[in-house]
Amino acid sequence: MELLKKTALEQHNALINKEISALELTKASIERIEKLDKTLGAFNSNTFDFAIDTAKKVDEKIAKGETIPILAGIPTALKDNMNMKDTYTTCSSKILENYVSPYDATITKKLKDNLVPILGKANLDEFAMGSSNENSAFKIVRNPYNLNKVPGGSSGGSAASVSASEVTLSLGSDTGGSIRLPASFCGIYGFKPTYGRVSRYGLIAFASSLDQIGPFGRSVEDITYLYETIAGYDRHDSTSLKMEVGNISSNLKKDIKGLRVGVIKELLGEGTNDDVKNSVLNAIKTFEKLGATIKEISLPLLKHSIGVYYIVATAEASSNLARFDGVRYGLRAQNCENILQMYEKSRAQGFGPEVKRRIMLGTYALSSGYYDAYYKKAQQLRRLIANDFNKAFLDVDIMVSPTCPTTAFDLNSKANNPLEMYLTDIATISSNLVGCPALSMPIGNDKDNMPIGLQVIAKNLDEMTLLQSAYALEQELNVYNQRPAI
Numbered sequence: 001m002e003l004l005k006k007t008a009l010e011q012h013n014a015l016i017n018k019e020i021s022a023l024e025l026t027k028a029s030i031e032r033i034e035k036l037d038k039t040l041g042a043f044n045s046n047t048f049d050f051a052i053d054t055a056k057k058v059d060e061k062i063a064k065g066e067t068i069p070i071l072a073g074i075p076t077a078l079k080d081n082m083n084m085k086d087t088y089t090t091c092s093s094k095i096l097e098n099y100v101s102p103y104d105a106t107i108t109k110k111l112k113d114n115l116v117p118i119l120g121k122a123n124l125d126e127f128a129m130g131s132s133n134e135n136s137a138f139k140i141v142r143n144p145y146n147l148n149k150v151p152g153g154s155s156g157g158s159a160a161s162v163s164a165s166e167v168t169l170s171l172g173s174d175t176g177g178s179i180r181l182p183a184s185f186c187g188i189y190g191f192k193p194t195y196g197r198v199s200r201y202g203l204i205a206f207a208s209s210l211d212q213i214g215p216f217g218r219s220v221e222d223i224t225y226l227y228e229t230i231a232g233y234d235r236h237d238s239t240s241l242k243m244e245v246g247n248i249s250s251n252l253k254k255d256i257k258g259l260r261v262g263v264i265k266e267l268l269g270e271g272t273n274d275d276v277k278n279s280v281l282n283a284i285k286t287f288e289k290l291g292a293t294i295k296e297i298s299l300p301l302l303k304h305s306i307g308v309y310y311i312v313a314t315a316e317a318s319s320n321l322a323r324f325d326g327v328r329y330g331l332r333a334q335n336c337e338n339i340l341q342m343y344e345k346s347r348a349q350g351f352g353p354e355v356k357r358r359i360m361l362g363t364y365a366l367s368s369g370y371y372d373a374y375y376k377k378a379q380q381l382r383r384l385i386a387n388d389f390n391k392a393f394l395d396v397d398i399m400v401s402p403t404c405p406t407t408a409f410d411l412n413s414k415a416n417n418p419l420e421m422y423l424t425d426i427a428t429i430s431s432n433l434v435g436c437p438a439l440s441m442p443i444g445n446d447k448d449n450m451p452i453g454l455q456v457i458a459k460n461l462d463e464m465t466l467l468q469s470a471y472a473l474e475q476e477l478n479v480y481n482q483r484p485a486i
């Protein structure tokens, strides 16, 4: 159905003008998932019954002439590390394969309150550790633009499902780029809000000081609506911010004359693919045409961000994942002689190789003899990287770079080389270390028709400027009609 490929706003208008019912739209989405997902692998499980019940409620409201929330009736997916009561939440890990959530995450509750039909739980790299979705314990996800390429990770299923029009919107989590990278590889919009803007209650933790939930969609307006629906203070998450989110959607269409755009020098040099570079330069020219001033900026410590991240994130992961011990959740190894052996065997059988690697790295970095040399140093450098950002933001309002130096790579091309995989995140990781909001938006395609993403970064809490700038650029570039063939 053509409408499935449209934006949430267009679908909302079709619903309130009674061109289609919410039930028809949800059923069309179910049909498409059933048809495509055997090939794509974007979903770990579905929640079709819930989606149908919700769609019926939306139709009742419309029939009674009541106003409906903007996202009511819009087909949506959740990353499978977000709790939804009475559904499987597996983190794409064998250790949680049969785990059923006893409660709703705050974001799930908010979507339910807004009558959003949630269609299912989207595949990811195990515990959100990875950049290609090849670390899922269950199955890979394929890129809708080219089935032999990765969709990016770790929110690969969330991105591919929107890109392939199985659903219209989805949520992902971003610890080092896991929303922005797959958005870029799959030709859609993905947005990581400021750390603390969206409650993490009910998101299964990877690295708590970096994790943030955010939206995927087909336009800046759509991601803004979804962001506004899920953002805000939550007493269940002590790191969530007690601050007004503001009304961004009503203020998106501001002209950007005088906007100061910083181009991150370190991310446009050596190692950046030519097509990516040319598209980014074209986007920068477009900003200029719209009245922005362009300035080259330098973030000298950016080159250390990957090293810092792989100490901080793995240290936090080693601590967060200690709870999966065969006692309280998920898989429990059989035939053990004593409790220690049960812990060991459960973890050995339940976790995949990348998760084990991270737990070992993190435990090492936190161990008493090495704490000062690794963990403490990494925290100090994290502060210095934040200082670099703060300094740059004295001169510019937003910063831009490619989201990734390349477009989507071939399946299996990096899966056996963790280090090379880690380098994919060079452009995205620092925003998590600093906490600031950042998004990826499609700006063109390479010579093989694979999508190219522009990363736009703003100061902490300045989602308004970030989304306004992206909106202005989006109107001028108008590239989203280059859809995947699938």
Ligand code: GLN
Pocket: 128, 129, 130, 131, 153, 154, 173, 174, 175, 176, 177, 178, 179, 206, 313, 425
């Ligand atoms: N690719 C990065 C990692 O493997 C980021 C993952 C994420 O943001 N969840 O850690």
